[in-house]
Amino acid sequence: MKSNAFYRILIFGFFLLTYNCSRSTDETTVVLRLDGEDWGIYFNNNADILSNEFNANNLDITTVPSNFRNLNRSYRGAIWIRKSFDITTEQHQKSLALQLGKIYQSDEVFVNGVLIGKNNSAFGKDPDEFAFGRPRIYPIPHDLLLEGENVLIIKIDSSLSTSAGIITGPIRIVTYEEALNGNLYDSLVELIFVGFYLFIALFFFINFFNLRDKKEYLSFSILALIFSAYELSKNEVHFFLINHFVILKFIEYSFLLILPYGFIKFIQDFFELKPFKYQKIYLLTQFFFIAVFVLVHNPVFWYNFIGYWDIHLLVVIAYAIYVTFIKLREQTRGSAIHLLALVYLLYSILKEILIERGYLNSPSSLETSFLVYLILMTLALRFQFLMMKRKLQNRYERLKEADSLREKIFYYMDAMISGPLKSMKDKLISYRESTQKAKDKNLVKEVIEVQSSIDNVMDDIIELSRLEVLKEVPFKEQVNFISFINEVIPEDDITYSIKVNPETEIHNSLDLINSVVVRLVDFPPFKEFNHNDLIITQDLRGNVHFRFLLFHSNPKVSQRLFSDLVENYNTLTPIKVKWAIILEIVRLLGAKIDFKIIKKKYLKIDLGISAIVPVSELQPVKESPSTSQSSVAKTQKEDWKVTLKRIWKFLKETEIKIPNFKKKK
Incomplete structure (x- = not known):
């Protein structure tokens, strides 16, 4: 019951995130969308761009959001971007704010030459020393905006090695309330993801204590716990609790540094692999980096280091894909699901690297991909558990x-x-x-x-x-009936004849059919009869019948044996045990056995076994006019292999005659 509840929560949460994590914005709250390809850019430490005499026509044109470091990698200094926008009378009456995406590293924002925000601080009052990677919301004073044309200028300063500029959106002027609600909603969506990570981690952590030999449960719960802590340290909500950028950034990078090792450890436990040679050195190296971060108290240095460190994540994913591919060739359970999850995770990591460096302007899918990875691996682990449970159940059944x-x-x-x-x-x-x-x-x-x-x-x-x-036949095989039965019947012990279609095949346990035929031929009471004949025939449905006809000059002998065969035994004898074996084989074969006394001296025993015969070979029933409306007996469904053989034989034997269209003379 707990497992079913877990699956319901997991599936419900997945669809909830899939369908409801996109928030619809009220278009009436959006005044202007400022992202696009019509921004002017200016690489210069001078602030002459703020002057009214500055000629904006001389500016180069660029796209925002983007990474300006890619435009001039050798430049280190102030980067200015400029854009003009128009405000209508109706828009001017609203309380507006400028909403910017993630900025790397520091910013100063001017509207009509007046500073309205600096480094995540409205109007530049007590700006943060470090605020890179955080979205910005700057309220615009009502009397600062003009009805008509206005000018927005943003100054970017960045000492980061790989990033400079407004890397992600949105970039727009909206109502102040919409800006706050939008950022809060994005943070809450990320918290929902974190909640699912924690739930999965707790679930497998509890299961590990019940199944101590399942090491992959522990490593998987630790992996989910590390990633949830990493995502939580990135979330904007924590600034309401601890408004200290350096501490939170250190926690974020610490969890990020040990995350690849947790990922590798889970893969090794999942596929029961031995650690590679320098795995402990790899882990100690990550802790060494964390110690360096403690000593070097500079988030800019941390960011620059991580910018080069995260490239090795591709090697980690490549190792995971390589191992999974080997296990897939070995047909290991869960390898196909794991490979599918890895492909999506690799795509998201590549995408995240491109986004962080400004090469790609797209929403991040890293959180979604890792959630998909966790969900798929949760299903794989539970599937393995069910298979193990099934094996134990089968073992219990065997015991x-x-x-x-x-x-x-x-x-x-x-x-x-x-x-x-x-x-x-x-x-x-x-x-x-x-x-x-x-x-x-x-x-x-x-x-x-x-x-x-x-x-x-x-x-x-x-x-x-x-x-x-035995409850059922352990193994079935399909063979031609006549070739098989000729090898089974002992010719010296009984006279027999076969009147069966040569194409007939049987799909059953050959050992049991062999056993029941031999036991019937050698059944000791049958030896007392003067004659014992066997006729193997076939009914209209294609089923095979072994018809034994036994004759004794003394009718009492036939009647006594008939009574012995049909009665329920209260006491056992060796003969009754032998007959009970025959009846058990008949049950397992799904066959039918009948007894009948004919003219008091003949005992007829009919053993019917299902068989397969091509439909075209079955003979139609010859009906009298009074019974012409009766239904035709249904033929047994033939095996697909028999159907293919029959079609192939028909194609080989069919002659295609081309008609002669020439006129006769």
Whole structure:
């Protein structure tokens, strides 16, 4: 029940995130969208761009959002971007704010030459020392905006090695309330992801304590826990609790540095792999980097280091794909699901690297890809658990069958052997107490005969017990019936004839069919009859029938055997055990056996076994006019292999005659 509840929560959460994580923005709250390809850019430390005399026509044109470091990698200094926008009278009456995406590294924002924000601080009052990677919201004073044309100028300063500029959107002028709600909504969506990571981590952590040998449960829960902590440290909500950029950035990078090792460890536990040679050194190296971050108290240095460090994540993913591909070739369970999850994760990591460097202007899909990875691997782990549970259940069933087999053997031994053993014991006691042992050789022979009969009965008891425990045929095979049956029937013991379609095939346990035919031919009571003939025929449905016809000059013998075959036994005898074996084989084969007395002297035994015959080979029923409306018997559905053979044979034997269109002379 707990597992079912877990799956319901998992599936519900996945669809909830899939369909409801896109927030629809009220277009009436959006005044202007400023992103686009019509921004002017100016690489210069001078602030002359703020002057009214500055000629904006001399500016180069660029796209925002983008990474300006890609435009001039050698330049280190102030980067200015400029854009003009128009405000209508209706828009001018609203309380507006400028909403910017993630900025790297620091910014100063001017509207009509007046500073309205600096480094995540409205109007530049007490700006943050570090605020890179955080979205910006700057309220625009009502009296600062003009009805008509306005000018927006943003100054970017960045000492980051790979990033400079407004890397992500949105870039727009909206109502102040919409700007706050938009950022808050994005943060809450990320928190929902974190909640799912924590839920999955807790679920497998609890399961690990119940199944201590499942190391992959522990490593998977640790992996989910590390990533949830990493995502939580990136979320904007935590600034309401701890407004300290350096501490939060250090926590974020610390979890990021140990995340690849947790990922590798889970893959090794999942596929039961040994750690690679320098794995511990790799882990110690990551902790060494964390120690360096503690000593070098500079987030800019941290960012520049991570910018080069994250390239090796591609190597980690490549290792994971390589290992998974090998396991896929070995047909290891869960390898196909893991490979699918890895492909999407690799795509998202590449995309994230391009976004962080400004080569791609697109929403990040890293959180979604890792959630998909966790969900798919959760399903893979649960599937492995169910398979293990199934194996244990099968093992339990086999043990249960063994117990049942033992009980049946003991029951039949008590019923069949206790009497002969007691008789043999009494004879041995009499032999020991006798003073004329030389004259009691017949007594010794009787003991040996009793022992021999016990040996024969024991074989039948074990076979009967084994068959009674079986619920179905363990293995089926499809062969041509006639070629098979000719090898089965002992020709010296019975006269027989076969009247069966040559194309007929059987799909059943060949060992059991062989056993039941031989046991019927060699059944001891049948040896008493003067004649025992076997005719193998086929009915209109294609099923095969073994029809034994036994004749005895004394009708009482036939009647007595018929009564013995149909009665329910209260006491067991060796003959009854042999007949019980035949009935158990008939049950497992899904066959049918009938008995009938004909003219008092003949005993007819009919064993019917299902068979497969091509539909075209079946003979139609010859009906009288009075029965012409009766339904035709349904043929058994033939196996697809038989159908292909029949079609191929038909194609080979079919002649295609081309008609002669020439006119006769």
